[in-house]
Amino acid sequence: xxxxxxxxxxxxxxxxxxxxxxxxxxxxxxxxxxxxxxxxxxxxxxxxxxxxxxxxxxxxxxxxxxxxxxxxxxxxxxxxxxxxxxxxxxxxxxxxxxxxxxxxxxxxxxxxxxxxxxxxxxxxxxxxxxxxxxxxxxxxxxxxxxxxxxxxxxxxxxxxxxxxxxxxx
Amino acid sequence: xxxxxxxxxxxxxxxxxxxxxxxxxxxxxxxxxxxxxxxxxxxxxxxxxxxxxxxxxxxxxxxxxxxxxxxxxxxxxxxxxxxxxxxxxxxxxxxxxxxxxxx
Amino acid sequence: xxxxxxxxxxxxxxxxxxxxxxxxxxxxxxxxxxxxxxxxxxxxxxxxxxxxxxxxxxxxxxxxxxxxxxxxxxxxxxxxxxxxxxxxxxxxxxxxxxxxxxxxxxxxxxxxxxxxxxxxxxxxxxxxxxxxxxxxxxxxxxxxxxxxxxxxxxxxxxxxxxxxxxxxxxxxxxxxxxxxxxxxxxxxxxxxxxxxxxxxxxxxxxxxxxxxxxxxxxxxxxxxxxxxxxxxxxxxxxxxxxxxxxxxxxxxxxxxxxxxxxxxxxxxxxxxxxxxxxxxxxxxxxxxxxxxxxxxxxxxxxxxxxxxxxxxxxxxxxxxxxxxxxxxxxxxxxxxxxxxxxxxxxxxxxxxxxxxxxxxxxxxxxxxxxxxxxxxxxxxxxxxxxxxxxxxxxxxxxxxxxxxxxxxxxxxxxxxxxxxxxxxxxxxxxxxxxxxxxxxxxxxxxxxxxxxxxxxxxxxxxxxxxxxxxxxxxxxxxxxxxxxxxxxxxxxxxxxxxxxxxxxxxxxxxxxxxxxxxxxxxxxxxxxxxxxxxxxxxxxxxxxxxxxxxxxxxxxxxxxxxxxxxxxxxxxxxxxxxxxxxxxxxxxxxxxxxxxxxxxxxxxxxxxxxxxxxxxxxxxxxxxxxxxxxxxxxxxxxxxxxxxxxxxxxxxxxxxxxxxxxxxxxxxxxxxxxxxxxxxx
Numbered sequence: 001x002x003x004x005x006x007x008x009x010x011x012x013x014x015x016x017x018x019x020x021x022x023x024x025x026x027x028x029x030x031x032x033x034x035x036x037x038x039x040x041x042x043x044x045x046x047x048x049x050x051x052x053x054x055x056x057x058x059x060x061x062x063x064x065x066x067x068x069x070x071x072x073x074x075x076x077x078x079x080x081x082x083x084x085x086x087x088x089x090x091x092x093x094x095x096x097x098x099x100x101x102x103x104x105x106x107x108x109x110x111x112x113x114x115x116x117x118x119x120x121x122x123x124x125x126x127x128x129x130x131x132x133x134x135x136x137x138x139x140x141x142x143x144x145x146x147x148x149x150x151x152x153x154x155x156x157x158x159x160x161x162x163x164x165x166x167x168x169x
Numbered sequence: 170x171x172x173x174x175x176x177x178x179x180x181x182x183x184x185x186x187x188x189x190x191x192x193x194x195x196x197x198x199x200x201x202x203x204x205x206x207x208x209x210x211x212x213x214x215x216x217x218x219x220x221x222x223x224x225x226x227x228x229x230x231x232x233x234x235x236x237x238x239x240x241x242x243x244x245x246x247x248x249x250x251x252x253x254x255x256x257x258x259x260x261x262x263x264x265x266x267x268x269x270x271x272x
Numbered sequence: 273x274x275x276x277x278x279x280x281x282x283x284x285x286x287x288x289x290x291x292x293x294x295x296x297x298x299x300x301x302x303x304x305x306x307x308x309x310x311x312x313x314x315x316x317x318x319x320x321x322x323x324x325x326x327x328x329x330x331x332x333x334x335x336x337x338x339x340x341x342x343x344x345x346x347x348x349x350x351x352x353x354x355x356x357x358x359x360x361x362x363x364x365x366x367x368x369x370x371x372x373x374x375x376x377x378x379x380x381x382x383x384x385x386x387x388x389x390x391x392x393x394x395x396x397x398x399x400x401x402x403x404x405x406x407x408x409x410x411x412x413x414x415x416x417x418x419x420x421x422x423x424x425x426x427x428x429x430x431x432x433x434x435x436x437x438x439x440x441x442x443x444x445x446x447x448x449x450x451x452x453x454x455x456x457x458x459x460x461x462x463x464x465x466x467x468x469x470x471x472x473x474x475x476x477x478x479x480x481x482x483x484x485x486x487x488x489x490x491x492x493x494x495x496x497x498x499x500x501x502x503x504x505x506x507x508x509x510x511x512x513x514x515x516x517x518x519x520x521x522x523x524x525x526x527x528x529x530x531x532x533x534x535x536x537x538x539x540x541x542x543x544x545x546x547x548x549x550x551x552x553x554x555x556x557x558x559x560x561x562x563x564x565x566x567x568x569x570x571x572x573x574x575x576x577x578x579x580x581x582x583x584x585x586x587x588x589x590x591x592x593x594x595x596x597x598x599x600x601x602x603x604x605x606x607x608x609x610x611x612x613x614x615x616x617x618x619x620x621x622x623x624x625x626x627x628x629x630x631x632x633x634x635x636x637x638x639x640x641x642x643x644x645x646x647x648x649x650x651x652x653x654x655x656x657x658x659x660x661x662x663x664x665x666x667x668x669x670x671x672x673x674x675x676x677x678x679x680x681x682x683x684x685x686x687x688x689x690x691x692x693x694x695x696x697x698x699x700x701x702x703x704x705x706x707x708x709x710x711x712x713x714x715x716x717x718x719x720x721x722x723x724x725x726x727x728x729x730x731x732x733x734x735x736x737x738x739x740x741x742x743x744x745x746x747x748x749x750x751x752x753x754x755x756x757x758x759x760x761x762x763x764x765x766x767x768x769x770x771x772x773x774x775x776x777x778x779x780x781x782x783x784x785x786x787x788x789x790x791x792x793x794x795x796x797x798x799x800x801x802x803x804x805x806x807x808x809x810x811x812x813x814x815x816x817x818x819x820x821x822x823x824x825x826x827x828x829x830x831x832x833x834x835x836x837x838x839x840x841x842x843x844x845x846x847x848x849x850x851x852x853x854x855x856x857x858x859x860x861x862x863x864x865x866x867x868x869x870x871x872x873x874x875x876x877x878x879x880x881x882x883x884x885x886x887x888x889x890x891x892x893x894x895x896x897x898x899x900x901x902x903x904x905x906x907x908x909x910x911x912x913x914x915x916x917x918x919x920x921x922x923x924x925x926x927x928x929x930x931x932x933x934x935x936x937x938x939x940x941x942x943x944x945x946x947x948x949x950x951x952x953x
Binding site: 001002004005008012015016019020022023028031032035038039042045046048049050051053054057058061062065066069070072073074076077078091092094095096098099102103106107110111115116117118124126129130133134138141145148149152155156159160 | 171172173174175176177178179180181183184185186187188189190191192194195198200201203204205207208211214215218219221222223224225227228229230231232234235236238239240241242243244245246247249250251252253254256262
Binding site for chain 1: 934938941942944945948949952
């Protein structure tokens, strides 16, 4: 067992446990921080898969952007008084059943299938390839993505503009 | 790495996905549900990268994962704006309170 | 023998028809504008013109050889269906020539007479319209060349008789009499029709279906052997035809209408019920003599009924007090004589008596009309008397006519009646002759009774009436004179051979070609001259006895008629006075029976048929109510239930819309799972 394998298992466990924290924590702030842990763990896993750029992007965007946004939202939408029991779960049993069913099916698929593994397993940096890919073969989705982001920007402003007016008025 | 195969990554992704699904189904807090969605997206991303690496086309998989990240961010932004709007109207973000579309 | 085609015959009936049309349609206006005179001219001219044409036809026939005296005027086709073919065609042979001369001649005289009799009547024009129409119908009857056209005329005269009897319709007695005449005639006409149908049907089955007289005569032999209901067809058909004759010519049992028909104006009685219409039956038998000759049973019936009627009516006439009633029963009686003649096969004798009877009976009726006119409407003979001096012309013509009807030697009635009696003896039998002689005696008695009561003795009328007694104007007395002359002279046309020598009987000779084919075998029986003289002497003696009795009773008043009436307890007298209660019998049986039947059918229609109809309507209503209930309860229930179920289902299903996100998410997850499972399995 080499170091990398152990580290892999460590990060894997960390990720899963953090995800469990998101799922089972009654406190929404605790859930948010658990989410941060999960995202970090996932970034580490990306590194293990030689996706360095993606890992960096993950940390920057997910944790630096989305998680912060989530925390802002949590702050804006809760009365501090009831923060302890602010993230209740209901209907656990049916959810467990549904999730269990899905997981069982998918697990069966994963373990039973003979995955064709092939290709070069060398760990090469991917940034260059990704960059040329975005401006080469995948330039159209790239440009369209900017439209999407523009729409999101405008939409968010519009949606929150009303509430600003409400807040003022 | 020897000893770590594709299936390990897939199992990890499966577990995260299952937990994210569980979160989506059980949470009453709207933000909690959004967090669950983020988990699911991340699990999908793990799958993408894993397959990209072990399938022999790393670039495509990673590009796709970047797209997913971007769209997750966009979706989170909008979703949270909506949540704030709900909070303003209903004075709570308990999804069971927002049942105006009930029969 | 092929008839000769001419085209002037049609005007004989058509001119009176035109007169009827003009008088009928425009008469009221013309009378208002131009007075009675115009109507008189418009009415009498056509009939007199028809008489002129009839004379022309007679002359035309005279110019032809006796075997070929047939004229035919085919006006137009009428019916041509299957085997039945009848044209509107008029046919003159010696027999119909005699008839048209009688109808137009005597009819013309009566038209002239009516100018005076109907003077002052508001419906003057209507009278003449009907009279003209009657003349047209009678001429069609006589001139028609086929049974159907004859039937048209047959019905037409019945209709005009009805119209004229009930001419003064405001009095219900008159209209009742008109109804009676028409209805009784109708019964007879039914028999007539049945006879026509049977004849045609049988002939058609033999391949010679026809109703035209000359063709009937031609194919009469094919009727032999055909039978219906166990009797020969000829007998049954001729019996039916004779039923029609009894109706039209007032024989037993259908004579009851004639006495009541005296309600009509006197010229009507003279023309229709003495001279022409009632003789239609006799004419019909003469026309179809070849059929009757083939049916001896029918001839026996004809003779029997004729004789019975002659005697029967004469007995009733003995005691009547109305001047016209006496004449009416006399007419019935004389018609009986004609039928006796036809029944024994003496066709020419019967027709001869028809002609002479037309003369003296018309004269008698017109004379009685003159008496009534002069007596200001009085008709009861018990209130008359002594009119001989006050109304001389009327008296003398009436007397001449009475002499004729009584059978006084050398008058017309003498020759014709005597020929009938002789033929009755020689071709019928002593029984018939005896009845005939008895009837002649009674006739002589009651006719002279009438003369003595009316014209002789003290006038028994009211003072007012007596004051106004006057002779009738010339327009009325002139026809009387002409008719009286005819009553005297017409007899000389038919003087029997044993009196005047061979060829003296010109009437017989004239009609011989018509009856040549159906000659009765007994016609050529032995002419026992001595017997003829004897019989003649006996009948003259019997008639003289009758006259003597009348003289004694009503002139000399040797013994009171009242005492005579009281003989036998007054029973026989009452029997005769009440006409043997025949009318009452008919009323109690047939009339009541028919009315009962009518009431029954009315009840049937009203209760049962209407009940069925109403019942079906009620059934329909019930069915539709049921349908409505079904529709409302069941169908609507289904529809409503459907709607309610859908609503309930919707109410339950909308619980799916919880509004909560969790539930929706479960749905999504569940669906995905199921899809995955489906893909994997």
